[in-house]
Amino acid sequence: xxxxxxxxxxxxxxxxxxxxxxxxxxxxxxxxxxxxxxxxxxxxxxxxxxxxxxxxxxxxxxxxxxxxxxxxxxxxxxxxxxxxxxxxxxxxxxxxxxxxxxxxxxxxxxxxxxxxxxxxxxxxxxxxxxxxxxxxxxxxxxxxxxxxxxxxxxxxxxxxxxxxxxxxxxxxxxxxxxxxxxxxxxxxxxxxxxxxxxxxxxxxxxxxxxxxxxxxxxxxxxxxxxxxxxxxxxxxxxxxxxxxxxxxxxxxxxxxxxxxxxxxxxxxxxxxxxxxxxxxxxxxxxxxxxxxxxxxxxxxxxxxxxxxxxxxxxxxxxxxxxxxxxxxxxxxxxxxxxxxxxxxxxxxxxxxxxxxxxxxxxxxxxxxxxxx
Amino acid sequence: xxxxxxxxxxxxxxxxxxxxxxxxxxxxxxxxxxxxxxxxxxxxxxxxxxxxxxxxxxxxxxxxxxxxxxxxxxxxxxxxxxxxxxxxxxxxxxxxxxxxxxxxxxxxxxxxxxxxxxxxxxxxxxxxxxxxxxxxxxxxxxxxxxxxxxxxxxxxxxxxxxxxxxxxxxxxxxxxxxxxxxxxxxxxxxxxxxxxxxxxxxxxxxxxxxxxxxxxxxxxxxxxxxxxxxxxxxxxxxxxxxxxxxxxxxxxxxxxxxxxxxxxxxxxxxxxxxxxxxxxxxxxxxxxxxxxxxxxxxxxxxxxxxxxxxxxxxxxxxxxxxxxxxxxxxxxxxxxxxxxxxxxxxxxxxxxxxxxxxxxxxxx
Numbered sequence: 001x002x003x004x005x006x007x008x009x010x011x012x013x014x015x016x017x018x019x020x021x022x023x024x025x026x027x028x029x030x031x032x033x034x035x036x037x038x039x040x041x042x043x044x045x046x047x048x049x050x051x052x053x054x055x056x057x058x059x060x061x062x063x064x065x066x067x068x069x070x071x072x073x074x075x076x077x078x079x080x081x082x083x084x085x086x087x088x089x090x091x092x093x094x095x096x097x098x099x100x101x102x103x104x105x106x107x108x109x110x111x112x113x114x115x116x117x118x119x120x121x122x123x124x125x126x127x128x129x130x131x132x133x134x135x136x137x138x139x140x141x142x143x144x145x146x147x148x149x150x151x152x153x154x155x156x157x158x159x160x161x162x163x164x165x166x167x168x169x170x171x172x173x174x175x176x177x178x179x180x181x182x183x184x185x186x187x188x189x190x191x192x193x194x195x196x197x198x199x200x201x202x203x204x205x206x207x208x209x210x211x212x213x214x215x216x217x218x219x220x221x222x223x224x225x226x227x228x229x230x231x232x233x234x235x236x237x238x239x240x241x242x243x244x245x246x247x248x249x250x251x252x253x254x255x256x257x258x259x260x261x262x263x264x265x266x267x268x269x270x271x272x273x274x275x276x277x278x279x280x281x282x283x284x285x286x287x288x289x290x291x292x293x294x295x296x297x298x299x300x301x302x303x304x305x306x307x308x309x310x311x312x313x314x315x316x317x318x319x320x321x322x323x324x325x326x327x328x329x330x331x332x333x334x335x336x337x338x339x340x341x342x343x344x345x346x347x348x349x350x351x352x353x354x355x356x357x358x359x360x361x362x363x364x365x366x367x368x369x370x371x372x
Numbered sequence: 373x374x375x376x377x378x379x380x381x382x383x384x385x386x387x388x389x390x391x392x393x394x395x396x397x398x399x400x401x402x403x404x405x406x407x408x409x410x411x412x413x414x415x416x417x418x419x420x421x422x423x424x425x426x427x428x429x430x431x432x433x434x435x436x437x438x439x440x441x442x443x444x445x446x447x448x449x450x451x452x453x454x455x456x457x458x459x460x461x462x463x464x465x466x467x468x469x470x471x472x473x474x475x476x477x478x479x480x481x482x483x484x485x486x487x488x489x490x491x492x493x494x495x496x497x498x499x500x501x502x503x504x505x506x507x508x509x510x511x512x513x514x515x516x517x518x519x520x521x522x523x524x525x526x527x528x529x530x531x532x533x534x535x536x537x538x539x540x541x542x543x544x545x546x547x548x549x550x551x552x553x554x555x556x557x558x559x560x561x562x563x564x565x566x567x568x569x570x571x572x573x574x575x576x577x578x579x580x581x582x583x584x585x586x587x588x589x590x591x592x593x594x595x596x597x598x599x600x601x602x603x604x605x606x607x608x609x610x611x612x613x614x615x616x617x618x619x620x621x622x623x624x625x626x627x628x629x630x631x632x633x634x635x636x637x638x639x640x641x642x643x644x645x646x647x648x649x650x651x652x653x654x655x656x657x658x659x660x661x662x663x664x665x666x667x668x669x670x671x672x673x674x675x676x677x678x679x680x681x682x683x684x685x686x687x688x689x690x691x692x693x694x695x696x697x698x699x700x701x702x703x704x705x706x707x708x709x710x711x712x713x714x715x716x717x718x719x720x721x722x723x724x725x726x727x728x729x730x731x732x733x734x735x736x
Binding site: 062082086176185213260 | 402403404405406407408410411412413414415416417420421424438441442444445448468469470471472473474475477485486487491533534536537538539575576577578581582583585586587588589620621623624626627628633634635636655657658659660663
């Protein structure tokens with residue numbers, strides 16, 4: 001997952017070009033000076049330290065596929081890495097080489113694994129490792145391996161004390177980085193660090209009320225602390241969300257949150273909800289408001305079996321969405337309308353009196369007539 | 373009433389013509405040599421092969437590749453059981469030769485190597501590539517692959533990518549489901565645990581995240597729904613009411629093209645992740661095809677071929693593949709249909725089905 005949009009590709013990591021390293025011409029210039037430089041330059045210039053190790057090249061057989069054209073340097077570093085791996089060498093030079101390999105390809109999970117083996121075998125300073133991984137993540141915040149490595153080091157140290165601040169730093173650069181949020185949730189849950197998170201979420205929502213990750217985090221924090229069963233909490237959340245909707249009516253995240261927190265109890269059971277939302281129609285109109293009303297009416301209809309009174313407004317709302325407020329989803333809203341009519345009747349007194357009442361079970365099959 | 377020539381001229385003016393030949397050449401080049409900046413893809417080269425081969429298959433252009441050579445190369449990536457069978461829990465396919473094990477196109481036992489193990493996404497794409505190339509999987513050590521897969525499942529039902537440990541999330545649940553489906557053998561996983569993981573990953577907004585508590589996302593929603601479809605359990609796991617809410621979450625992802633999360637920019641690949649999910653839920657027909665198609669084609673690179681996530685951006689194999697699959701879902705002319713759960717052409721899927729019939733007959 002490189003740029004992301006997060007994890008834009010579920011299976012493979014995003015092959016987005018901007019995630020890739022450039023040729024470091026500065027490094028090559030420095031090599032001409034006889035300075036005692038650390039790192040890869042030594043490997044490349046001072047091969048006698050590695051003379052005992054036979055490099056192991058990659059073997060793709062007679063017909064290699066998707067062959068990557070490596071520079072001599074890169075090939076050398078990885079040929080040496082393969083040699084170390086084969087011998088399972090546990091040494092300082094092996095540890096130093098992993099850093100070289102990581103710089104060339106931070107997505108090589110075998111290098112990271114080997115580095116972790118060495119960290120333990122050589123009893124390396126894990127605080128130093130935290131500094132190292134911090135720098136790498138800052139540079140490549142959409143790489144899976146670096147976050148996994150950080151998690152391992154935090155677990156070994158059993159010290160989450162820097163984590164929330166670190167993740168906040170990364171989120172300040174990209175407030176929707178999925179890896180960052182994943183790490184944050186892991187830390188909070190593993191070490192029970194819930195304090196101050198609701199405040200943090202509110203800060204983020206002040207900065208961008210449309211940040212869907214922040215809304216998700218809000219739900220995460222509250223579910224794991226007070227929960228939503230307390231009616232005072234639920235009321236607070238509903239009012240908070242309505243307030244954010246008034247500030248920015250065209251915001252799917254806020255509407256999803258409102259709908260989401262009221263689902264369990266049922267939209268129709270929250271007192272005054274229909275009135276509060278209907279009131280918003282003039283000033284805070286959006287396709288999300290109208291869709292919310294569709295869901296609310298459907299819940300009322302199902303719970304109170306008031307098919308005659310409420311299916312007509314629902315069908316009207318679906319038509320409003322299809323024809324005016326959410327035309328990109330015209331076909332979908334027409335389908336929703338047809339489904340509702342099949343389930344609850346069309347609201348026409350003559351027709352519905354001959355319809356049997358719908359079963360109250362939520363397992364009601366979708367009786368959509370087949371389309372041509 | 374406009375003629376075909378006129379229509380073609382008009383669409384090329386609007387830059388809405390699908391440049392099939394260019395994409396065929398783009399994939400051909402991918403299969404050859406990639407520049408050094410592709411170094412991060414070393415361990416997942418097999419997935420690039422998958423994008424290229426499955427892409428060429430959907431483009432109906434597999435005749436341009438050397439199938440036997442490719443089959444040999446893919447088989448060289450199989451982590452074979454060693455003589456003493458001590459590495460069964462590490463079997464599967466590698467993403468490339470990056471470990472440095474000697475070339476062996478699955479002819480004989482595996483060479484022991486402390487750090488040699490399969491990767492769940494490579495086992496999935498490796499098997500898929502073999503199927504697409506018309507191979508009968510006779511050199512696949514099925515039992516070893518399944519043992520390797522079992523070793524990757526965690527208590528919570530999700531999967532690691534590799535036995536040494538890695539992150540675990542919905543992507544690898546999907547890879548695991550594909551592997552079991554292709555090998556026609558669900559002993560590779562504890563299905564109930566995987567189902568539980570999927571249910572726990574469902575968000576308050578009815579989309580599905582990478583894990584419990586995480587933000588709902590088009591990619592993980594695809595992985596979850598497609599996995600359940602392959603298990604044959606979609607209607608048992610989710611009630612009709614829940615399915616309606618998932619449909620609503622997914623269909624709201626369309627802006628012109630599709631995005632992966634509310635309030636995020638659209639990206640070509642979601643035309644497949646979300647589009648395929650909608651197709652599995654029987655409502656893709658209710659999306660706006662014109663706007664989706666226009667968006668995908670706006671990300672087409674007319675010079676070099678391929679597709680990018682956004683217009684005027686560099687194309688890459690992944691977005692090219694999913695852009696093409698996104699178009700295929702809408703019935704684009706010249707494209708083969710794609711199986712929305714397994715993510716291979718329907719033609720390749722049919723050949724897999726025939727293989728399964730042959731296996732089942734043999735075992736009776």
